[in-house]
Amino acid sequence: MLNFNFYNPTRILFGKDMLNNIDQLIPADANVLITYGGESAKKYGTLEKVKTALGNRRIHYFGGIEPNPHYETLLKAVEAVRHNRIDFLLAIGGGSVIDGTKFIALAASYEGEPLDLLHYGFTPIGPDTIKTAIPLGTVLTLPATGSEMNCGGVISYGQGKYPVFSELVFPRFSVLDPNLTFTLPKIQVANGVIDAFVHTTEQYLTYPVDGRIQDRISEGILQTLIEIGENTIAEPENYDARANLVWSATLALNGLICAGVPQDWATHMIGHELTSLYGIDHGQTLAILLPSLLEIRREQKHAKLLQYAERVWNITEGSEAVRINSAIQKTREFFESLGVKTRLSDYNISKDQLLVIIKQLKAHGMTALSETQDLSLDVSRKILENAL
Missing domain, CATH: 1.20.1090.10 (Dehydroquinate synthase-like - alpha domain)
Structure with a gap:
């Protein structure tokens, strides 16, 4: 067996109605941006369930994150994060939304050109480049990529897809309720x-x-x-x-x-x-x-x-x-x-x-x-x- 350094801090909330527990895992005074993809999050009630679970916290929304999330779309979310002083991100969706939200978490905290974050490939972005990222959680609605419990993502830019890795964007928690995937x-x-x-x-x-x-x-x-x-x-x-x-x-x-x-x-x-x-x-x-x-x-x-x-x-x-x-x-x-x-x-x-x-x-x-x-x-x- 080869040497390895294993680290994974993500808490998993697995099963029916576990979404209700996120109230205990997000600071009560958090200013939250909910990210999602298309209209299904609204149509099937997941967005409303999340809103209810968040209680009285300040909530903002950013929808329209595409499959194979586009860099240009994510930059708009970064602007919204900075403008609204967001301090917690909550992704509702599958791998694309979660990947995109990880990039948003990094880019919103990065003082340089966000495009630079796409050029590290499989090498994790180190503390010399970026020391902080906005904390995030996820509510999984499409099982596929494992992005709900890792620190990587793939972002589309031009005619390429770019891996982005940083230990700063391990989700703090992920809700895995199989019921939320029934409408796929x-x-x-x-x-x-x-x-x-x-x-x-x-x-x-x-x-x-x-x-x-x-x-x-x-x-x-x-x-x-x-x-x-x-x-x-x-x-x-x-x-x-x-x-x-x-x-x-x-x-x-x-x-x-x-x-x-x-x-x-x-x-x-x-x-x-x-x-x-x-x-x-x-x-x-x-x-x-x-x-x-x-x-x-x-x-x-x-x-x-x-x-x-x-x-x-x-x-x-x-x-x-x-x-x-x-x-x-x-x-x-x-x-x-x-x-x-x-x-x-x-x-x-x-x-x-x-x-x-x-x-x-x-x-x-x-x-x-x-x-x-x-x-x-x-x-x-x-x-x-x-x-x-």
């Missing part, structure tokens, strides 16, 4: 299942370092998602299925399963370019890319793919090559069972468009991806060609 469209639930699944594989399907606890937790998350994936889409008010999805998505990216093991975020990095260029949902890009990446990188991931085949899919017969083939195929079939297509051609992307994607990867510095930093642009091209 089926495609959003499917995307969330896939996002959580791929988050897990990118910390699990690398190379062995004898991280036995991390492997077994990862395998449990993957098995749970396989067990409840179709069910939670078909039966949106099945509380137990949705509760397991919510908690799986949180555990998939709260730092626990990546502690002490290698990580490979190539699927996400290439997927970001597909979203930026063609507007394909994030979860859909992952469903396209993961099976293809596993096929192209099967030698580098040989040992863990065999483990994945046996422990996750119960594939124990046949040669090693046959078992790996079967595990990759079952992964593709699982995504498709959720109603998500898994080929670039399904989204009208042809071979002559791949060069544009490669150029974008190069422009954004994605020239040496994977857990071993040997996934070059040529390999990315092979993955994309194989995904056609």
Whole structure:
């Protein structure tokens, strides 16, 4: 097992009606800005429930944070924070709203140019750059990204998606009430299942370092998602299925399963370019890319793919090559069972468009991806060609 430094201060309020407890976790004299996305927060009553739970606190609102939150939109929220002297942020939504709110928390406290905060990549922004951020909490309505229990976010600017990390923006608390997710469209639930699944594989399907606890937790998350994936889409008010999805998505990216093991975020990095260029949902890009990446990188991931085949899919017969083939195929079939297509051609992307994607990867510095930093642009091209 590799060395690691694990830290996660986020309090989780999980279950029915736990929203009522936020009154105890926000200062009574706080001046609160509630951030949210579209009209669903109003339409389904979540906004009103939050307002009631906040009691007599001063409340302001900022809506319209997009999927893949736009830098320009978030700057407007930063202006509102400064103008109204906001001292607590409360995000209502999924990963995009929460990611955007983290950026707002940092940028509103930053004395420099906010755009500079987008250029740290996977390196956490340190205290030499920014020492404080506005505290925030979250009310999760879309399980997928794990942003409710980590210190990272992804912000869209121009034709790029930029990771932003800082320990200053771990949420103080997150409310995870599965009931608040019942009204989600089926495609959003499917995307969330896939996002959580791929988050897990990118910390699990690398190379062995004898991280036995991390492997077994990862395998449990993957098995749970396989067990409840179709069910939670078909039966949106099945509380137990949705509760397991919510908690799986949180555990998939709260730092626990990546502690002490290698990580490979190539699927996400290439997927970001597909979203930026063609507007394909994030979860859909992952469903396209993961099976293809596993096929192209099967030698580098040989040992863990065999483990994945046996422990996750119960594939124990046949040669090693046959078992790996079967595990990759079952992964593709699982995504498709959720109603998500898994080929670039399904989204009208042809071979002559791949060069544009490669150029974008190069422009954004994605020239040496994977857990071993040997996934070059040529390999990315092979993955994309194989995904056609």
